[in-house]
Amino acid sequence: MNPILKLLVQRIALGLVLLFAASVLIFVGTTILPGDVAQNILGQGATPQALENLRAQLGLNDPAYVRYFNWLGGVLQGDLGTALTNGQDIATSMGGRLWNTLFLAFWAAVVSVPLAILLGLIAVRYRDRWPDKVISTITLATVSVPEFLLGYIAIFLLSVTFPIAPSLAMINDSMSLGAKLQAISLPVLVLVLTVLGHMMRMTRAAILNVMQSAYIETAELKGLRPFTVIARHALPNAIAPVVNVVMLNMAYLVVGVVVVEVVFVYPGMGQYLVDHVAKRDVPVVQACGLVFAAVYISMNILADVISILTNPRLRHPK
Amino acid sequence: MAEPLLTIEGLRIEATAYPPGEPPRDVVLVEDVSFALEKGKVLGLIGESGAGKSTIGLSSMAYGRGGVRLTGGAIRLNGRDIRLAGSSDLRKLRGREVTYVAQSAAAAFNPALRLMDQVIETSLRHGILSKEAAEKRAISLFRKLGLPNPESIGRRYPHQVSGGQLQRVMTAMALCPKPDLVIFDEPTTALDVTTQIEVLAAIKEAIADTGVAALYITHDLAVVAQVADAIMVLRAGKKVEYGTTQQIIETPREDYTRALVSVRSIDHKEKAEAELVLSVRNVTARYRGTNFDVLKNINVDLPAGQTLAVVGESGSGKSTLARVITGLLPASRGEINFAGRVLSPELRARSKDDLRELQMIYQMADTAMNPRQTVGTIIGRPLEFYFGLKGEARRKRVQELLDQIEMGSGYIDRYPAELSGGQKQRVCIARALAAKPKLIICDEVTSALDPLVADGILKLLLELQAQEHVAYLFITHDLATVRAIADRIAVMYRGEVVRYGTKTDVLSPPFDDYTDLLLSSVPEMKLGWLEKVIETRSMEAAGN
Numbered sequence: 001m002n003p004i005l006k007l008l009v010q011r012i013a014l015g016l017v018l019l020f021a022a023s024v025l026i027f028v029g030t031t032i033l034p035g036d037v038a039q040n041i042l043g044q045g046a047t048p049q050a051l052e053n054l055r056a057q058l059g060l061n062d063p064a065y066v067r068y069f070n071w072l073g074g075v076l077q078g079d080l081g082t083a084l085t086n087g088q089d090i091a092t093s094m095g096g097r098l099w100n101t102l103f104l105a106f107w108a109a110v111v112s113v114p115l116a117i118l119l120g121l122i123a124v125r126y127r128d129r130w131p132d133k134v135i136s137t138i139t140l141a142t143v144s145v146p147e148f149l150l151g152y153i154a155i156f157l158l159s160v161t162f163p164i165a166p167s168l169a170m171i172n173d174s175m176s177l178g179a180k181l182q183a184i185s186l187p188v189l190v191l192v193l194t195v196l197g198h199m200m201r202m203t204r205a206a207i208l209n210v211m212q213s214a215y216i217e218t219a220e221l222k223g224l225r226p227f228t229v230i231a232r233h234a235l236p237n238a239i240a241p242v243v244n245v246v247m248l249n250m251a252y253l254v255v256g257v258v259v260v261e262v263v264f265v266y267p268g269m270g271q272y273l274v275d276h277v278a279k280r281d282v283p284v285v286q287a288c289g290l291v292f293a294a295v296y297i298s299m300n301i302l303a304d305v306i307s308i309l310t311n312p313r314l315r316h317p318k
Numbered sequence: 319m320a321e322p323l324l325t326i327e328g329l330r331i332e333a334t335a336y337p338p339g340e341p342p343r344d345v346v347l348v349e350d351v352s353f354a355l356e357k358g359k360v361l362g363l364i365g366e367s368g369a370g371k372s373t374i375g376l377s378s379m380a381y382g383r384g385g386v387r388l389t390g391g392a393i394r395l396n397g398r399d400i401r402l403a404g405s406s407d408l409r410k411l412r413g414r415e416v417t418y419v420a421q422s423a424a425a426a427f428n429p430a431l432r433l434m435d436q437v438i439e440t441s442l443r444h445g446i447l448s449k450e451a452a453e454k455r456a457i458s459l460f461r462k463l464g465l466p467n468p469e470s471i472g473r474r475y476p477h478q479v480s481g482g483q484l485q486r487v488m489t490a491m492a493l494c495p496k497p498d499l500v501i502f503d504e505p506t507t508a509l510d511v512t513t514q515i516e517v518l519a520a521i522k523e524a525i526a527d528t529g530v531a532a533l534y535i536t537h538d539l540a541v542v543a544q545v546a547d548a549i550m551v552l553r554a555g556k557k558v559e560y561g562t563t564q565q566i567i568e569t570p571r572e573d574y575t576r577a578l579v580s581v582r583s584i585d586h587k588e589k590a591e592a593e594l595v596l597s598v599r600n601v602t603a604r605y606r607g608t609n610f611d612v613l614k615n616i617n618v619d620l621p622a623g624q625t626l627a628v629v630g631e632s633g634s635g636k637s638t639l640a641r642v643i644t645g646l647l648p649a650s651r652g653e654i655n656f657a658g659r660v661l662s663p664e665l666r667a668r669s670k671d672d673l674r675e676l677q678m679i680y681q682m683a684d685t686a687m688n689p690r691q692t693v694g695t696i697i698g699r700p701l702e703f704y705f706g707l708k709g710e711a712r713r714k715r716v717q718e719l720l721d722q723i724e725m726g727s728g729y730i731d732r733y734p735a736e737l738s739g740g741q742k743q744r745v746c747i748a749r750a751l752a753a754k755p756k757l758i759i760c761d762e763v764t765s766a767l768d769p770l771v772a773d774g775i776l777k778l779l780l781e782l783q784a785q786e787h788v789a790y791l792f793i794t795h796d797l798a799t800v801r802a803i804a805d806r807i808a809v810m811y812r813g814e815v816v817r818y819g820t821k822t823d824v825l826s827p828p829f830d831d832y833t834d835l836l837l838s839s840v841p842e843m844k845l846g847w848l849e850k851v852i853e854t855r856s857m858e859a860a861g862n
Contacts, residue, residue: 214425221379222440223412236430312430312475 003317007308015301022293023075027068030282030289040280041084075290081283085276090287094272098291100171101261101268104184105253108191113246116196117235120203120242124230127208136204139197150190151263158186169264187264191257195249202245206238213237240307247303251296321397322354323498323531324378330390331373331382331555347373347386348555353548357498360525360532362546362563364539364578366768367739370555371535375501377401378533379416380408396498413440417492421504423484427476434472437491446495459490462527463520482513486520493528500525503535510631510795511839518544518841519852537768539578540841543567544848551575567843577770579843586780588805588821592621594655595756595789596643601652603642612638614813616652620806622756623787627800627821629836630810636793639810640759643791644678657756674704677750681762683742687734693720693745694730700752719748722785723778740771744778751782759791764799776802797840801825809833 038054039046055061059070074081080090119139123132142150159167165185175183210216211234219233258270265271269288276284308314331348348370355361363371377388380400393401396415400408417440420426428436438452447455453472460468463486476484485505492500505521506514522545525532536542542549542563549566551558551574559572570576596619603613613635620626628636641647643654645665654661657675662668680686687696697716701707707715713730720729723744734742743763750758760779764772779790780803794800800807800821807824809817811832817824829837838851 214420214422215428217383218418218420218426219428221376221381221412221418222443223409223414224439224443225409228443233428233431237428310430313477316475316478 004308004314007314008305011301011304011308015297018297019294022297023072023290024068026286026289026293027071028064030286031064031067033280033282037084037280037282071286075287080287080290083276083281083284085279085281085284090284094269094284094287094291096173097267097269097272100266101254101257101270103171103180104169104187104191104257104261104266104268105250107181107184108188108195108253109250111188112192112196112199112249115192116199116246117203117242119196119200120207121227121230121235123200123204124207124211124234125227127204132204135200139200142193143197147190147194148259148263150193151187151260154186154190155263158189167264169266171267184264184266187257187260187266190260190263191253194260195252199242199245199249203238203242206241207234210234210237236310239310243306243310244303247299247306251299254295254299255292321394323357323396324355325394326354326374326378326391327352327394328391329374329377329388329393331370331377331386332389333382333384333386346555348377350391351550351552351555351557352391353550353560355499355531355533357531358529359548360534360546362542362549363533363535363552364537364542364549365552365558366537366770368554369552371552372503373555374552375503375533375535376418378499378501379412379418381412410444413495413497414444414446415497416499416501417495417497419485419488419492419500419502419505422508423488423505424476424481424508426488427484429476431475432472433474433476433479433487437472437487437494440491441495444495452494456490456494459493459524460487462524463487463490464516465490482509482517485509485517489517489521489524493524493530496528497530499531499533501533501535504537506541507536507538511797511841512631512835514541515839515841515848515851519848521545522848538841539567540843540847543843543845544841551578564845567845586801586803589621589624592623594619595622595657596620596626596791597655598639598643599653599655601639601642601649601654603638603647603649605647611650612813613642613649616815618806618808618815618818620757620789620791622789623783624805625783625790625792625803626806626808627792627794627804628808628810629794629797629800631795631836633812634810635813636810637761638813640678640761640791640793643759644676670704674700674753675756676759677753677755677757678759678761679743679746679750679763681765683739683746683766684734686746687742689734692731692733693737696734696745697748697752700749704753715752719752722751722782723748738771739767740774743767743775747775747778747782751786751788754786755788757789757791759793761793762795763792765794765796772799779803797837809836 036051038051038058038060042050042054059067062070071081078091080094082088083090083093119135123135126132155167158165166183167186169184169187171180171183207230211230216229216233219229224232257268258274260266261268261270262274269291273285273288276288329348329351330346332344332346334342335345336342351370351374353361363374365371373383373386376383377393378395380388380393380403382388388401391401392399395411400411403411427433434453434456437456438447438449441447441452441455442449446452456472457468460471465471465483465486471479471483471487479487489505502521506517509517518541525545534542534545546563548561549563550560551566551572553574559566559570559575566575567579570579598616598618601613601616602611604611616639618626618628628639630636638647642649645661645663645668648663654663656672661672694713694716697719698707698712701712701715716730717727720727725741725744729737729741734745737745764775767775776799782788783790790803792799792803804821806819807817807821808815809824809832817830817833824833825837838854841847
């Protein structure tokens with residue numbers, strides 16, 4: 001069997017096992033939470049008989065593993081269950097929000113990944129000189145500030161003092177792409193600032209590591225320009241570590257936008273999750289958890305796959 | 319008369335050293351070195367590590383590794399002084415007028431790019447040739463250098479090509495942009511002898527055909543004698559002697575040059591038969607998860623207090639044999655008799671005495687020692703582990719061992735980083751000796767050392783053998799070392815012992831084909847040796 005194909009199949013199988021393990025953890029975690037779902041729905045004044053009926057109706061009297069497999073069976077068929085609080089189908093109400101979150105994350109990625117790699121290359125080209133120091137300091141500062149604070153600073157500066165962008169990132173299907181982008185400009189800015197530092201610093205470190213290699217000296221002795229040496233000879237050999245960090249940050253963009261979405265009242269997954277955690281709507285929390293786990297795991301598998309594909313030893317066996 | 323291609327006058331090169339615990343200071347790497355190189359001529363730069371030969375070679379491209387600075391003198395290339403040229407002028411000169419062939423082609427090629435893209439890169443970036451013309455020239459150079467499949471080898475990646483072939487591709491890469499001068503920096507040092515001779519012949523022919531001038535840097539005088547018109551001997555950054563190749567080889571004026579020419583002054587007579595300490599019987603071994611025997615039916619004997627040299631090229635299975643004897647790789651068949659008993663194939667099943675009586679010394683002394691332990695701790699560890707020595711008794715014994723390896727009392731509290739390469743290897747020898755072993759396996763212990771230092775280590779090993787009656791299983795690829803210390807020799811090729819016996823028998827004709835090839839490939843310190851060997855071989859090939 002082709003070694004690459006074998007590795008890919010292995011990675012994907014491993015990802016499925018991980019996802020299964022994550023589903024168990026999510027289910028167990030939400031099950032051992034204190035409180036009774038039936039009590040929450042019916043309120044303190046409910047009669048014992050009403051509680052008992054509801055429990056039976058929701059299947060809460062079954063053993064945990066039976067409930068787990070019922071849930072898992074539904075998930076495998078695309079049925080994420082029904083929200084307890086409003087009785088709506090979770091898959092339907094989550095669909096649009098997941099799309100919104102991916103929309104936000106996508107544009108943040110489109111801006112941040114090329115920018116981070118370019119800044120990393122510039123930092124290496126002028127290492128230990130002022131461009132490197134300026135880039136490193138600014139990105140370190142933006143990483144260190146909590147993102148909700150970054151969000152409020154952005155609102156204060158760009159919506160209040162100099163009103164050039166909206167502070168509320170409200171979007172809906174009837175808006176044009178341009179209007180949508182205008183609406184999400186501030187959350188994208190905050191997300192870019194949050195993930196930029198990590199990716200830029202990793203790019204810089206990975207390339208500097210490669211710059212020690214003998215083949216970099218060969219390239220310098222060919223009389224190539226410093227930037228050609230870095231971009232053509234160093235970067236291709238630093239892709240694997242860079243891709244891993246990029247993918248971790250991509251996953252973070254999807255999973256970790258909760259806070260930013262809340263700050264900008266953006267109708268995405270984060271807002272949805274936070275609302276239903278407050279209402280103890282366990283099926284919604286479980287479904288969100290599972291979707292986040294799936295995004296996280298698939299991003300990491302993708303990183304692995306790209307790392308494998310960039311290794312010429314694997315692509316071109318002897 | 320026209321000005322020579324390259325003139326170096328009073329060159330001075332400095333760098334900043336950062337000794338641990340002391341303020342940084344400037345050290346002079348090269349001082350007052352002058353030479354001139356005409357078009358189409360080859361100058362050999364020779365010396366031990368630290369002699370400054372690579373530094374001088376790179377200075378002809380005005381390149382300094384790390385923090386190396388060219389602080390004085392003149393470097394005149396094609397009529398202009400390039401020592402203080404600006405970086406954009408230097409970029410135009412590097413790759414266009416001067417190119418470089420590195421020691422380890424395996425490390426000097428970018429693993430992510432195809433060979434052809436790297437070979438023609440310089441010609442394209444400097445606008446010397448069009449892509450088609452450059453590829454055509456590269457293929458003709460591949461053919462000239464005797465590479466297999468010259469039309470298609472450029473489409474391969476570096477890891478798909480062997481070390482000897484990569485070294486030739488690197489030579490093609492250096493010649494492709496039609497430079498005036500090529501710097502060869504130890505281009506054959508990392509190769510096996512049988513490969514070295516092929517690469518050497520290919521390089522020599524390519525230099526003659528293209529009429530390019532060359533600086534040939536090496537530590538091996540016998541090698542440089544085959545390719546250079548003139549030789550400069552360097553030591554610690556200073557010129558020792560500079561003359562024509564014939565004068566340096568045949569009538570060296572300086573003592574140091576004479577020492578280099580006549581290295582291997584050891585005259586070792588093989589010892590008489592004695593009781594066996596090690597007897598390897600029908601040993602076959604393979605690595606886990608493979609279906610290929612790396613050792614096939616090995617039979618060798620080693621008498622107590624004597625030396626068995628195991629010779630072979632990389633991949634011949636000589637180090638694997640050591641792993642099998644030490645139990646790191648259990649043999650799948652066969653038996654190892656050691657000091658009158660049968661050793662268990664598995665390391666775990668061996669007794670403490672089995673472990674004590676069989677010690678090892680490795681090629682890379684610096685990686686075989688814990689850098690955070692002092693010499694006293696390193697040598698003291700086996701004393702405590704095997705003999706329970708502690709405190710003052712242990713320190714006294716460590717001192718005795720240090721005296722035996724000719725290192726004084728000042729070294730006991732030093733760290734490995736404060737020792738020279740030869741001293742590190744001596745400490746490793748003392749550590750092996752501390753266990754009072756019956757057999758020490760020496761795996762290429764002198765390969766990483768300069769010839770004169772290696773000579774000292776070999777002498778020490780022979781003295782210790784006479785004092786302690788310890789046997790050595792000496793793994794090496796260097797036949798000169800074998801001549802110096804072996805009592806018996808086993809020649810290995812592709813996992814088999816192709817020739818085995820006493821030193822006199824193994825090194826006397828009639829030879830089998832492989833041993834003949836191996837012995838005739840070792841460079842000799844004679845002018846015209848290379849041509850003679852190549853001629854003999856092509857005549858034999860024609861005769862067959």
